[in-house]
Amino acid sequence: MRLPSFDPAPLVGALNPAQREAVMAPPQHRLVLAGAGSGKTRVLTHRVAWLIAAENVSPLSILAVTFTNKAAAEMRARIEQLVDVPIRAMWVGTFHGIAHRMLRMHYREADLPQNFQILDADDQLRLVKRVLKNLDLADDQWPPKTVAGWINAQKEEARRPQHFSDEGDFTQRQFVRIYSAYEESCRRQGVVDFAELLLRAFELTRDHAEIQAHYRRRFRHILVDEFQDTNTLQYRWLRTLAGADGILFAVGDDDQSIYSWRGARVEHMMRLTTDFPGCEIVRLEQNYRSTGMILSAANGLIARNSARLGKQLWTDSGDGEPVQLYAAYNEYDEAEFVVNRIREHVAAGHRYDDTAVLYRMGAQSRVLEEALIREHIPYRIHGGLRFFERQEIKDALAYLRLLHHRDDDTSFERVVNVPARGIGSTTVEKLREYARRHGQSLWAAAREGGDAVLGRAAARVREFLALIESMAAETKELSLSKTTERVIERSGLRDHYNKEKGEQAEARLENLDELISATRSFELSIEPPAEGQPALDPLTQFLTHAALEAGEQQAGPGEDCVQLMTLHAAKGLEFPVVFMVGMEHGLFPHVRATDEGKLDEERRLCYVGITRARQCLYMSYAERRRLHGVEQLCVPSQFLREIPHHVMVELRPRAHVVRQAFAPGAHGPYRREWGTPAPSHTPLPESLRQSQGPQGLALGQRVRHARFGEGTILQFDGDGERMRVEVRFQAAGTKWLMLSVANLQPA
DNA sequence: TGTACCCAGGTTTTT
C-alpha cells in the first residue's frame, strides 16, 4: 500500500549540505558520523520523515532504535511534527523496549510465561545472592556483583551455560554453575533480567525462521541512534533483523564512546562498512552549539586519540571566549570559584539552569553542594536513585507483584518481613532450604512446609500468606490505583514508614503517595493493545513500565537551578555555561584508567564534557585534594596540556594567598578575588606545560630504581618527608615508593 | 528485632 505522500521539499530546505546528503541518501546503508552538536537527532528524524514522504515508505516498515527512553520519546515526538501521516504504529523505542515488545508478542516461541516480569539491576543482584546461598557459596569468595557482572557479560556474548565445556578452570566452572542455577531460578519465577530481554529477543529472531522472516519482511529500514554504544548482542541482533535486504541507517560518534566498560563496542562503527555492503559514511562536522574556541579545544584534544574515524568540528558563528582555567588551592577553593562564577553569570542575566558543573566521580559533588548551599544557590544533582528504584517503592511493587505471581521469590523475600512480622532470617532460611529441596517457590514452601519445618514461626508465615491472599481477593475487582492504595495500607507499609522518623521517612511516605498517583495517571494513559499484541492486565503493564522506565531521578525539574552531574550523565546535554572541575591526574583521567589502553576513553569523556558548553567553558584543578581521607598533592590533568594553548587562559588570583590560611575547614575568610581574564596569548603556567613533580621528577617520566628497574611515574602523594610516588615498573608491576628512600634516577 | 559498632573499600550507569 502506498501512503499518501506529501511534499518533501520543505523537509530538507533548512538542512546544511552534509545533513541533506544523509537525509536524502538513496535507500542504502549509511553510517552518519555525527559530531557533537551537529544536528544528529535532526538528521535522524528528518531521515524518517524523508523515507515516508519522498520514498513512500510506510511507517510500519520503519524501526527506530535508541538507548534511552528519553531519546525514544523525543524522536517520536519530533517525527510526529514532521510528517502528516499517523506514525503511532511505527516502532520507535529502546533496544530493551523493542526486545520486550517482541517477547510479549511471541512469548510462546520465546518460551516465557505470558505474564513474565522484569528484574531490574537490584532485583538481579538479590537473586544472585540467593542463588549463591542455595549453592552454599560464600559471597566473600564469590562477590555477587562480580557474579552478576559476569553473567551479564556472558549474555552480552550470547553465551548460555550449555555453551561452556566442562573443562576450563575451577573458577570458570563455578561461574557456569552459578549461571545455570540463576537461569533455572529465573525460569521458575517467570522473570527476565535486562540482559535476558535482549538475548531472548536475539535468539527468537535468530532461531525461529518464521518470526525472522516476518520481521525482515516488515522492517525495511532500521535506524539506530548512538551507534557507538551498541554492545555485541545488540549489534548481532541488528544484523539478524536486517538480514540481506534491510537497510541500516546508523548515527553515532566514535569520539563520544564512553561506555566500553558497560559492554559498548565502538568497533561496531568501523565494522559497519564491511558487514553492511555499500555502507557509506556521511560526516556531520558543522557544529551549531559551541563557540570556535570551545571547538578548537575539543578538536585539539581528541586529535590525540588513535583509531578514530576522524572528523573535525567547525562553526561559522564566531570564536567566543577562550576556555578559562583556574588552579585552585584545594577542593574548597575550587568550589568557591565555581560558586562565585555562577553568581556573576546570574548577575549578568543568566539563569541557574544555564550552568552545569561536571565532574568525573559522584563523590566530588559533596564539597560543591556545601558551597552552593552556603550561598543559597539552588541546584539539582542528576544521578542517584530514580523513582522506581527507591526502597519504599520497590517494597510496594513487590507486594503488587506477589498479588499476581505468588511464585515470584524475589518479591516474596523482599517483603515477607517488611514491615517486621516475626519472620526472621532463620525462618526464611528454612523456607529457602525447603523450596530448594523440593524445587519449588518460596510461596509453595511456605504453604506446604507447615509446623514441622517452621516451628514457632509457622503461624506468622501463615498470617503472611493469608494477608497476601486476602489482599488479592479484596483488590480483584479494583482498579490499579485503588489496588495500589489498598496494598500500601493493608500490607502495613504506610504504618511502617510512618513510624520511622526523620526527613527520610517523610520523603518515603510522600513517595508512596506519589506511587499511587503514578498508577492513577498510568491508568488514564493505557491504550488498547497495538496490532496483535495480547492484552496485558494493567498491573503487569505498570510493573513493566516501572522496570523499563525507572523514572526521573529527582522531583521538581521545573525549578531554575544549577545542574550538577557526572561527565557521563552529561552526554547528550548542552549548557551555555559549563564547569569541568577536578581536572587532575588520577581523578581525570581516573587512576584506574591512566594506562594506555583506557586513556583514550577518558579523553573521549573529556571531549564529551568540553562539547557540552555553548558559550562559556571553565576548567579547574586543585593543587591539593582530600581523597579517601588523605590530602593528596595533585598534578594537573594531562588533558589540560593537550588542549591547544591558544584557546585557553588562566585565571590568576589578584592577591597572593597565604597557603597556611587554607587549613582544612577554614575557607570562609580567604576568598580570592579575580582579576580580568588574562589575554589569550598568556602562556600556560609552568606546572601545566611540564607537569613537574617534586625533586625534579615529572609525571609520566621514565625512571630507574635500583631493585625494580625501569618504570613510569604515575602519581605523587603526600607531603614533604612523607611524599610517595607511584611507579609502574616494566617487570615488577606498579608500586608506591617513599620518595625520600627510593632514590629514583631519571632513566 | 533493632541498634550500635567495626571494617573494608572507594569510577563511570541505562535498561
Add this chain to the structure above:
DNA sequence: CCTGGGTACA
C-alpha cells in the same frame, strides 16, 4: 573522610 554492609549484642 564517608558509606554501606556485616556482625555482635541488648
